[in-house]
Amino acid sequence: MTPRGGGNNLAQRGERWVLVNKGAGSQARTLVVYGDRDPLYPVEMGVAMYRAIPNSALWVVPGGGHGPVFFGAAEEFATKSLEFLKG
Numbered sequence: 001m002t003p004r005g006g007g008n009n010l011a012q013r014g015e016r017w018v019l020v021n022k023g024a025g026s027q028a029r030t031l032v033v034y035g036d037r038d039p040l041y042p043v044e045m046g047v048a049m050y051r052a053i054p055n056s057a058l059w060v061v062p063g064g065g066h067g068p069v070f071f072g073a074a075e076e077f078a079t080k081s082l083e084f085l086k087g
Contacts, residue, residue: 029084031057031058032056033070034049036060036061038069043060046060
């Protein structure tokens, strides 16, 4: 899991763009969970979200697909989530 925040605020997926407005919304800590084998969206989009969201952390699930990405890693997901929530 990689804690951090700030950086790029755009992620490109073909002709589609995802914009994260860093100036609006909550400043709550955010855990971005992304599968490295997502067939719909490349893991680079998860990395871009992580970089764009202040006070965020990123966990890339090895072998994880598209929602729910943690099927094969349920125990590790619980551990990472609790670790993140405890700060």
